Amino acid sequence: MTDIAAPSAPARKRGLTAVDERIYRAVVSAVMSHRLPPGTRLGEADFCALYDVSRTTVRKALQRLAHDHIIELRPNRGAVVASPTPKEARDVFAARRALEREIVPLVVRRATPSSLQAIRAAIDAEEAARHGADRAAWIRLGGEFHLLLAELAGNAVLQRFMAELVSRCSLIIALYENPGTPMCGNHDHHDLLTLIENGDADKAVDLIEHHLLEIEARLHLGDQDRKVNLAEALGER
Template identity: 80%
Template sequence: MTKLTSARRPTGRASAATPTETPPGKRGATAIDLRIHSAVVNAVMSHRLPPGTRLGEAEFCELYQVSRTTVRKALQRLAHDHIVSLRPNRGAVVASPTPQEARDIFAARRALEREIVPLVIRHMTPASLRRIRAALEAEEQARHGGDRAAWIRLGGEFHLLLAELAGNAVMQRFMVELVSRSSLIIALYENPGVPMCGNDEHDQLLALIEQGDAARATALIEHHLLEIEGRLHLGAAERKLSLAEALAGC
């Protein structure tokens, strides 16, 4: 294994998922634990940290020159987002959703998003349509730039935006957890060698929302989620990298 002292340390280079300010819901976070959080999320979404990878506190301390307290804050935040699992007396590992968990999460999303889409249409305004278009443009830019981590993240954020525009705070809270967990599943189990597809179904969904066609839009969102689930290769083994290798350049 490459020694941490000789590994390339994270440079703090900005990326699509690197926060420039404290995001909502992350009050009390410092710049460095947000940076660690962002680096791990990017490494997981880019397939550099496969499920089950151990995330040692000491390695983070050496890589980022920070205290264990700071590292623990970042790991707790990652656990809250279902990116890592914290095991009593054994430390943190990248979460390993089972095939059944993946099926359950996507089934829950289909049930919830079937209710969200008609509410988006009911509450549609010119401003909300502009926000949807802007989200689609950002997603397309990430795809053209080959930034898989940002593409997965922005795809999830598109669905979160719809949940926000539906105007139901309870549904929105459920969607935050479901999107976080399904984005991890997509990143871990969708074949990284397959070219990133376009966001045609997101574009089609916007068109149906603009037309006010709730029935077809609801059918499309269900088909869209089934298609995503159908592309997953659950249980595929991957080579494990050291933490220093996975986070190099993040």
């Protein structure tokens, strides 16, 4: 499994206050948990009323959400939950596969006991979220696993590109994977770790490509149209 990760980066480091961060994380969680479907309009006035804050505070959170591709800020319509088209989804996953084909051999080449331990810890965190039935955290941690690989590859440019692609892929997964899909064990991540430990870069590349293709194949892309109560979706009522 992969997700919006990128959204896991501490929001306060990017200039958000505690209230801004609360709004930001509430929206991310609601999108990841399928409570806010694509195309849902997010009115500034609704947030102001829900959190008893100014429009300036709300706009800071919305700008951060737009930066992470969770929402789109559209002229004359305001903020809406992002709605990637099927073509955009395929393009994002194609770019992701191309990037990870370059990242994985670098991780294998640079593997150390400490980097292998970091990978194990990331897999353990995913498993904990799965056993706790926390789908939003599971998607987020799946994305963080791949971001960790990019970091361990030691190429800052690849890492920067991965941050955007993981964010967008995680959003696509959260929006278009069937909510009833069981949270399966991360066998591919475990197997990838074994291949990295064994120094088998070729098989590791084949596995990561298969892993991403399998994720993409599970998606049900299409338009969704239903009314949403923002307070209920954000868990504020």
